[in-house]
Amino acid sequence: MPKKTGLVALHISRHVGRIDRKKKSELTRRAIVDAAELVVGELGYQGASISEITRRAGVALGTFYRHFESREKLFDQLLPEVGERMLEHVRVAIHGAQSALEVEHTGLEAFFDYLSRHPYFLRVLSEAQSLAPIAYEAHLKNVSRRYISSLRRSKKRGELKRLREDELETVAYMLMSAREYLASRLYRSGKRLSPSSVIQTYLKFVRAAFEGGNGGT
Amino acid sequence: MPKKTGLVALHISRHVGRIDRKKKSELTRRAIVDAAELVVGELGYQGASISEITRRAGVALGTFYRHFESREKLFDQLLPEVGERMLEHVRVAIHGAQSALEVEHTGLEAFFDYLSRHPYFLRVLSEAQSLAPIAYEAHLKNVSRRYISSLRRSKKRGELKRLREDELETVAYMLMSAREYLASRLYRSGKRLSPSSVIQTYLKFVRAAFEGGNGGT
């Protein structure tokens, strides 16, 4: 019995060993991604050297290259990955919203809320446009896909009478860029504006476009 | 006599020399700025090395430091300087517009027109947000000051009833960011959208916010 158990145990321990290794490796990868978000948030993509990232992640420099092909490849993955966490936060918040305008309202509040809790995210997002364009495109796709289909559903429910189906994409991009930009204004530099007043103005603007009858053209 | 003449001549030549020098120096400086716009437009701020910029400007590397304290300082001045040329183009176009909406319409068309004529400008503009933040702020100030006071004038003429005075700044930022962003979409990457359709949607959106009665809150 002990022998068999021993063997079984061995068998298991081997198996467990592999799982452990894989798990540990996954943890290391996550540590690097988290450190990268931190460092990019503080120093920007340019200042985010591999040595600084690994130093903060608490791993050796060479370890980086077991998890990412290159610095560039990390940056290609960083925003989509941490962006997904932000999206999840917003998704939860807007669940159950009754109208397109409510989605805008709750969504923008949730976005601002996420930013105040994750101060590093905004720089990861905004610098990506120039410095990690592949990541930015991927993230944008993630966001715009949901955004556009949300607008479409609203239109099918009878809202957004002014906007044609084929205009929803441009509208989505305008609103996403406005949100991102207002966020930059709020959470960086001067900060002369308050989140709530910005939200109010944004909503007023959006309401005008979303409500009312057919807007022509 | 010859001496005196010589001296006078020298004096004159010195004087002329100074004017020439100043002129020549100014020309050199301009050559560097122009080359910088070109190089940043092609290779981005990151790829714009001093040696590449001076090579294109046709001056020696060391000459750069006669005109700019450092690479960063050049980048601090680049966008405000070339941005002024873009603004002038737009300014001329919107001169004589009768309403806020017409300003928007003519202004956006002029902006797009400028971009298609100066393909390097867009990258200088959009990358500046991350890579030359001081320049970006300065440019933004230049643009927003004119934008906001234009909106104010419209409001004084009885337009923009929905918007309160203190909301004009936020509105201006939203619209500037939307313009810049739509430009990125149009003049880079996929280009699935046509300028005119984007302009139409943009205007419809803006019209909704600009026209109509008081929008509450």
Added chain:
Amino acid sequence: MPKKTGLVALHISRHVGRIDRKKKSELTRRAIVDAAELVVGELGYQGASISEITRRAGVALGTFYRHFESREKLFDQLLPEVGERMLEHVRVAIHGAQSALEVEHTGLEAFFDYLSRHPYFLRVLSEAQSLAPIAYEAHLKNVSRRYISSLRRSKKRGELKRLREDELETVAYMLMSAREYLASRLYRSGKRLSPSSVIQTYLKFVRAAFEGGNGGT
């Protein structure tokens, strides 16, 4: 009973296991050596990383260090080991040759034949001179020992009248180097010469030195 059987079985299996293990271990070692020849042949000693060698051998990276103390130690053993296979091929071919000249002729043909069948060998051989000097010396010793004693036997049979006993070593080295070098010329780069014409010239050269009366000094 089941227990005892179990134990016996275990004992047997252990015994068998040991033989198997030894065999398997030897197979693994051979797999690594073969992979190393392949990789060095393709990428050179410099490009032959442990990870590439083990990848091609189908074993884990760490397994390498069960069989070789270090990368360098592998390279110390590689050429002598694969060189022995080449030598065997030549040995078989020259068996029964009637004169020193016939040995030269058949041997050179067999050498060229081996190279065309084992395209990886030549690089393992020629780069070893710089990059695996210990291996090169060992291989050279293997080759020259046989070569010199073959020349000696010929001399004892009355051939090679021009050459003194103490000159045979230098002659052997000259001929070996010429062979290796001609092989490089033939099987690499330009290949403007044909094997048979090179062999003819080589033999003419050797014949002159091997035949005829005492050459003086």
Added chain:
Amino acid sequence: MPKKTGLVALHISRHVGRIDRKKKSELTRRAIVDAAELVVGELGYQGASISEITRRAGVALGTFYRHFESREKLFDQLLPEVGERMLEHVRVAIHGAQSALEVEHTGLEAFFDYLSRHPYFLRVLSEAQSLAPIAYEAHLKNVSRRYISSLRRSKKRGELKRLREDELETVAYMLMSAREYLASRLYRSGKRLSPSSVIQTYLKFVRAAFEGGNGGT
């Protein structure tokens, strides 16, 4: 006068300045090449890191890249450059030799003489075959061109009756490789042989092939 002289002096000094700079730059380049020969001679191509080479040349690391595009490009130029100095030494020595055999004799002695005076050259030469193949080819071309035309001239003078015109290239390669190889034997590792005895055997070998009537085929 002083003024004019001053101006002239200025003019001259400017001109001289440029020449000085160019000269100084050329000296720096030469210092790097010399250091590279030294380091490759001691540590081999593999051990010849840029940092070690520049350290010995007494210049900053970055200076290297003002004179060579890359480490590889330096290695492409190193052997042809230092090889030319060796060739010059040999050229002077064989000047006035009366026969092909005398050329061989004087040339080999001069080669060995050069090697004993420039102990670093041999490794630069022999490792180049594997580690700087472009340089090796270039050097070989330099050497073989002279060698082959020297053999041709001898043949035209009635020597080398055994060898056909089209065999001279193969013969040249055989002899060059034999010389290089014998040099390796003499100036590296064991050194059991003396230069003079090696030269004697080499010459005996060559004499057999060079002299005598038509050797058939």
Added chain:
DNA sequence: AATGAATGAGAGTTCATTCAT
């Protein structure tokens, strides 16, 4: 005996900046 994630020294290369001319 086999595994493969982790390590970290060290490589080649870039480039903003300096300064003697």
Added chain:
DNA sequence: GATGAATGAACTCTCATTCAT
């Protein structure tokens, strides 16, 4: 003022080797 050779800190990336499993 203009020049451009020289500088060296800082970067990304490689890979032989170790060792816990």
